Amino acid sequence: MEGVQSKAPQDPSSTKPRGEKSLMIAQVSLRSLVIICTLAASCLIFTSKQTTIVYGIPFDASYSYEPAFQFFGIANVAVCVLCLLSLGTVFFLSHRLANFFLFLHDLVVLTVLMAACAGSTAVGQIGRNGNTHSSWMPICDHFAKFCTRVATSVAFSYLAVLMFFALTVLSALRIQAKPI
Template sequence: MMIMAKIPATKTQKIFIISQILLRSLAIAATLAAAYIVLTSKQTVAVYGFQVDARYSYIPAFKFFVYVNLIACACSVVSLFVTFIFVDKAVNLKNYFYVFLHDLTITLLLLGGCSAATAIAYVGKYGDDKAGWLPICGHFAKFCNKLFISGVVSYLSLLFYLFLTVISAHLSHQIQA
């Protein structure tokens, strides 16, 4: 029977693990908050005597934005558990490359969701004269403000994942060298 001794983590690995836990926890909170804000945002106003609703579910880009944030949140929870496994067990250092791929994928997914929502929000705020689209945020200020806040929070999660990607890439590069 062979007893495996736990190898103490180096200072670089400890900093890596702490930054992973902190950034992933912040990303979980930010993506969940962004999705929740959009999911609960709706407004009904009277426009020229008609009751008009504004809901995220009416606009495919906002549905995509919510789905992306929920997927990123779920993946962040899973990757946080994996990070805790890295703390407790001696893990093959080459597995950090897979962490890098995960972080890069989620970063790109969040970038796509944020970009889609930003493009539609811009048209909602300013309209597009050439296409004949009128701005609606003058009528649905509460709805537009909630979407703006959700977008800011989601862009924060994108930054957290960008930092995670850079850290993972750096560590993966050090291991390969």
Template sequence: MKSGDHAAIDVLAESSAAVKGKAPLIASQREEKRGLNRGFGIADFLLRLGAIISTIAAAATMGTSDETLPLFTQFFQFEASFDDLPTFLYFVIAMALVGGYLLLSLPFSIVTIVRPIAVAPRLLLFILDTVTLTFATAASGAAAAIVYLAETGNPNTNWLAICDQFEDFCSTVSGAVVASFVTVVVFVVLVILSGFALKRQ
């Protein structure tokens, strides 16, 4: 056998060894990627559970916010209720819709845990989470503006501060707005997590 044949055999042997050496490395990288994506999926699921709690709390708190001042007679009383203001009514509807979406999104979040490499469910959640984030932010911001006016008033528009009289009402709606902003923050984190996971696909 010629020396050239020996050189060719050596090169082939080295190439085969290199391929065998790279195969476990690629497999380990794939498993690492799969494990990290599964971790993103678990965090996504837990965050959604937390957002469901805060969203339901916001809607329920605002929906039960009413106060009647113990003045005058039973036929002539001052009362404050969330449905007296269209913004607060919109807030309750918006939070109920956001909570419903979060419940419906849980199965898709579970899919990202079971199949961490799947792109379609994560991309769908990313798009819908972004839309819902905008919706929730609009409702929370509008309600926060009304709460601010109720607390401080606005002399230029003759908007009187009512929280000196309706203290319980104002504290209740303020708590609802705070809970809604917790939901907004959770959605921001969800969108960021989905973005990182999609980037690693």
């Protein structure tokens, strides 16, 4: 029976526990998906522009006319870049303090992305439905292509928010799993 067993001793410190590997795989997968979603959201918002003629007068709609949409686009680019940079650190973090800083990073980035989504959603709701109390008329009936692109961009970003929330939870679990 001795011949069947492996003669080379395994170093227990060289192999990671199965739970830690699963956490790392989940983090890498979610960070990759967040990068894709935020990149798609920023590309859609930065290319959203439409010109239409209403009563013989040409009108333009562009993301750059609304500060909330500008913040939304810039925030998605920033989240994409920061997530890309943090993707590499996931492999090398082994100290509990480093995992804590990754958790804080994820929490701050999640907050910025949620703020951008909330602002864009509020402006988009006014654009779609108007506001009768302020005499703001809805514009999406005249700028359907623009509104559809903005709504799709915001949907991608909300998907990234959900994934970043899961990443924040995983980062917290990774802190708990590490010995001091």
